[in-house]
Amino acid sequence: MVDFNEIAQALIAGKSARVKELTEQALSENASPRDLLDKAFIPGMAVIGERFKKGECFVPEVLIAAKAMHAGMGLVKPLIAKGNEEYSGKVVIGTVRGDMHDIGKNLVAMMLEGAGFQVIDLGVDVPVTKFVETIQNDSPNVVALSALLTTTMLSMKDVIAGIEQAGLRNKVKIIIGGAPVTQKYAEQIGADGYSSDAPGAVDIAKTLLAN
Ligand code: B12
Structure with missing residues (x-):
């Protein structure tokens, strides 16, 4: 055996x-x-x-x-x-519009998979509408947003607004991360969680789904 x-x-x-x-x-x-x-x-x-x-x-x-x-x-x-x-849960992950950085996002996706989550990776430069459509079609539990630029992190707010406008905000937990992102910013834009690294992303996803 x-x-x-x-x-x-x-x-x-x-x-x-x-x-x-x-x-x-x-x-x-x-x-x-x-x-x-x-x-x-x-x-x-x-x-x-x-x-x-x-x-x-x-x-x-x-x-x-x-x-x-x-x-x-x-x-x-x-x-x-x-x-x-x-699976432990389903996560949709992507780097937000205008942003091509994906090394950290890929690490987060891999760690989540390693922790038993099903991961739908939308890649880089993902428009708000793509996140919204994927929530409608695939019913994930968690949406994970990555941004590495101080300019593109601002569009995380637009993703959250888009999800709210589509009436889907109560269907998903939203977690954010990337070098310029902070816990304070997560609170400001109404995200449910933030982590500075990939193992932490797994921890918050698990905690949010347990509550
Ligand atoms: C590699 C890199 C690139 C590569 C990207 C390749 C790729 N496939 O990703 C290339 C060369 C393409 C690139 C391009 C650019 N880059 Co660049 N890049 C970097 C660099 C050197 C490393 C980023 C990286 O991969 N780090 C390693 C990973 C593991 O770390 P991470 O991404 O932070 O991810 C970790 C955490 O943040 C967290 N995390 C990440 N995502 C998420 C998501 C969630 C939900 C959670 C919970 C956690 C989480 O977990 C990860 C693992 O622990 C950084 C410098 C730096 N030190 O950050 C600059 C940097 C980000 N780039 C920068 C810039 C300016 C650019 C360009 C505009 C340059 C230019 N003039 O063309 C372009 C922009 C292109 C675009 N539109 O996106 C600046 C940003 C400045 C700013 N304040 O906005 C930086 C900081 C460099 C600098 N000091 O000037 N870049």
Whole structure:
């Protein structure tokens, strides 16, 4: 039988091929996709998240571990999408209009996936209407907005206004982040949460959905 911890360790070490191989083996032994998420991928990404937070590893290590996670997730995702198995919640994420920075946004998306969330990534330069349409069509629990420029962070406010105007504000929790963004700004524009880093984004998403 495959040991879930062995998969987690391979993920932490960034060994994509090994993660894939062990995941295949676990599935052939009838391991449940949810167990693979909860006992291998999520704990593995949590270790990476903690190390990143403490400055014990950096962006490249996180990206390599996330790639390894995706190697396993690729096999598990279709099984979860098919039915019985449940995600922790659904998040729509994007970098706001006018802004092309996506490294931090991608890290947040990967950490959220690693924590068991289903993530719809709308990419960069995302207009307000795209966020609104996606909420209407995909019913996410959380909308996550990223901005790296002092000019584009202002349009986070427009996204929140657009969601309000469409009558969808009470359907989603809105979290924001990016280098120029602050907790104070989040409060000013009526966002539900802010974090300065990717592991923190997971924490606030979980806390907001628990309440
Ligand atoms: C890489 C980079 C670029 C790359 C982007 C490549 C890419 N694919 O993303 C390129 C070269 C394209 C670029 C372009 C520009 N850039 Co630039 N760029 C940077 C740089 C060096 C690093 C950003 C980065 O990736 N950091 C690493 C990631 C991991 O950190 P992060 O993004 O902050 O994300 C973390 C947190 O903020 C948080 N987070 C992020 N998003 C979210 C979302 C949520 C919901 C939550 C909870 C948390 C969260 O979690 C992440 C992980 O921990 C910064 C300098 C800096 N130190 O920030 C300048 C910087 C952001 N850029 C800047 C500028 C000015 C520009 C340009 C206008 C330059 C120009 N004249 O053309 C253009 C604008 C293009 C555009 N329209 O967007 C300025 C912004 C100044 C300002 N105050 O507005 C900066 C600060 C550089 C500087 N000191 O002048 N840039």
